[in-house]
Amino acid sequence: MIAPAKPDLVTVNIDGQEIAVPKGTNVIEAARLVNVDVPHYCYHPKLSVVGNCRMCLIEMGMPAVDPATKAPIMDPATGKQKINWIPRPQIGCGTNVSPGLHVKTTSPMVKDAREGVMEFLLINHPLDCPICDQAGECKLQEQATGYGRGYSRFVEQKNVKPKRTQLGPRVTLDDERCILCSRCIRFSKEIAKDDVLGFVDRGSYSTLTCYPGKKLENNYSLNTVDICPVGALTSTDFRFKMRVWFLKQTIAIDTESSVGANTVVWSREGTIYRITPRRNDEVNDTWLADSARVLYKAVKAVDRLAATETIEALVARAAALFQSAPGAIAVVGSGRSTVEEQFLTRHLATALKASAQLVSRVGQGDKLLISADRNPNVRGALVTGLIKTLPAQQLTDLATQIDAGKIKVVVAINEDLSVAGLTTAQLAKVSIVYLGAHANATSAAAKVVFPTLTVFEKSGAFVNQQFRIQKTLKAVPAAAGATDDLVVLAQLVVAAGGATLPAELAALWKAIAAEVPTLATMTFANLPENGLLLDATPFAALPFVEGETLHYKPAQPAVAAAIA
């Protein structure tokens, strides 16, 4: 490992506390490090600084030096260097630290400035918090408690603006609530690279809108809702559905590609209401694709499988199939399964003396948070030893073997074999044991079907394209008639004549740590929320399909490296 370059540190003084921070840090971020909150609306750590809300005004000073000799001027009263305080407040977001910078965030000048800005922001704001979706997570509401007047001096007519503009298929805008911070505009331009938003009209009548003929319909449009500090931009899906303070937050991973964007799943009483991004500066910053936010709809999908028999009966039928065809069994695992499930799948294949394979799923990467590999956990299968080489998109070998009569039983886990290239005739020729949450052609053709869980109903780990192992936690209870994949797999391993392995995560991880060298020192519990980078060197030679995405650059192709 190469140690990261040590940044130049600059010592600053914030409300009397000295702290060394990297050069280029602004005052808001520096203050955060000493637990001083500088309120702000327009500033966002991942967007350019515009300094338009004026909420982060602070008092700032520099140590006094003699202009001629550059010698420090001392204050006889304190014995320290005198500070020349700038008479007017400065913005914390646009002010970068410099050596000796002094900042006051609690002085009367700062308090007065914040109260002034707060009052101005509220005079034309509708104050419809009781019916506003943002209530409970609204910055305006939060700061109003600290800097609001508590009553209004404004007796004039408030400005009237459009109340429910459809900016695109997923975002609804209430312009009266907008405080014109321009975060959404900057996000669209700088991150989504889809410059469709702008202000029209002037002054207090400025109105956020799409450019003529344009729509906010890119796959990242809902991030504008996340970063909107007020309730102006709302998710059309979530709008008026639930008060946010009733929702339970569970950390999770976006499973739609190998990027593994970090998420929070918001649920109440077994129902998921929304998915939002969770900040991880190494993976997804603070962003999340729109497509990742509807994945929860799989939990209550109409095609969910439900068992009509007990699990013991199902396992017994599967065991009978296994015994009927020794040496003629294939296992099709999944790149969408968790690391733990893949570990058990490997044991199952070993116990059945079967070959194990995965089905590759490749699409177009969007260079941001969706990579070309639409399987979230191919690298998990490599790490756990389920596979040695990268999977193919079609199960051509398996099809040939079925045609030749060499394979009689197929265990398919979460994979629709018809999509992977097997014909209806081939499916009819073999006995299929299927594990999955939703009905498909394979489950219809299967002799034994184990209804299992969606990712929101279980805990587990995924290894993303960076070889970062990240965990996802169970947000809602399992659907009726579905069994945890780990329980099913552990029992199938026994049915196949293998060892008894635990189906419970903590215990299973002891077995994983004992067997998988890369994961040797880990437990599920101590896996940090932002994930852990694994040693990727054993797999460096594999031709992974991913192109560049946010915080990920593919390794140089081996050929090119040799020429260089």
Next chain:
Amino acid sequence: MPAPEQHRIIFKHIDEPGYTNDIGCYLRNGGYEVLKKAVSRKPEELIEEVKKSGLRGRGGAGFPCGVKWGLVDRKSGKPIYLIVNADESEPGTFKDRYIMHQDPHQLIEGTMISCFANNVKQAYIYIRGEMPHGARILEKAIAEARAANFVGPNILGTGYSCEIFVHRGAGAYICGEETGLIESLEGKRANPRIKPPYFPAVLGLYQCPTIVNNVETLCHVKYIAEHGGAEYAKIGTPGNTGTRIFCVSGHVQRPGYYEFPAGTITMGQLLNDVCGGPLPGRKFKAVIPGGSSAKILRFGERFKGKRKVGTELVDYDWGVEDVPMDFDSLGMIGTMGGSGGVIVMDDTVNMVEALANINAFYSHESCGQCTPCREGSLWMKKITSRMVHGQARNEDAALLKSVADQIPGRTICAFGEACSWPTQSFIAKFGDEFKQYPETKKTAKPVDAVALV
């Protein structure tokens, strides 16, 4: 003491009978001779002359031109741009318009000298959207100058090339703010930029070092190149060198534009002697000395303090009439020389109604980018409009002051000051009138009273 004589150096040919705005007329009057000499000199010498002249920018802030040029980042390797700020929009100001309409070649010559001095290869004239006629005149004048090889490639055979483009604004006061102007010139909404880091001298147009100078300032540069900085500095008073053009409007007998050596004329001389005093039977009540954003002065108030004359501090005790019309003296008494737009109001004016008018302008022109100015300017406008057209309350004066106090010093650009200073000063100087306004309103207006917007 009688008023001094006008000393017209910039307005020398304005309104001169027979003087036309084509290049032939300009050349007959010695035009482009200064440029011919200037391009044979070293650029550094020209910059030195401007520094020596003590020329202060005529756009409003009065920032020393030589210092502004000295701040330009010349080591970045990026091109340096010069922008002529012809977005003259401050209410009460109408000097640049006359230069562009009647003597455009003076501006072009001044611009080319400044470009040569600063090694600028590309200049833009950003002209106010409401001046289409001026834009056409400038286009024509530039074409003439290009044909005569004063603009364009290889100027006068020196190997130095420089182009000038005219860019028309779309009708927004904020485009006169230099960083707002730059944004607008780049094709964006004219939202002023935050400083730091976007100082035009370092990160201006297209993120390159940029000089933004007012139209009149560049004409002064031409005069300085002709006569030398030291000679120029002899006009006017120390610290306020050269001449100043005053655009007098409002309740005087002879409104118009007048050019005097800076600091040599007092407000009283200007209004009474030069402009003929108040209209018959009226009395001066108030005057705004530097464009509508400058703080208002009330006739009858006195200003006392000490000021520097040479190296000595001397006491002064001035009425409004006694104030010398220069940047520093006006600054000392709490207002500013600004753009030279002198707006005079007599005793027929109700100050609440006058402020309602000014507030309507500033709330309409706030770009809307940063909170205090955006919300504050409209709030003040709504209050004063309600006072005039609806119900006036006794507590409105205090509220207006409190709102205005929450704006200046907290905004991205100087518009925060521009929109709040009128309210602050009107309330400070005419507070009683605001408090009495609910009573005043009950009295019927004279039949010929002007309807308010």
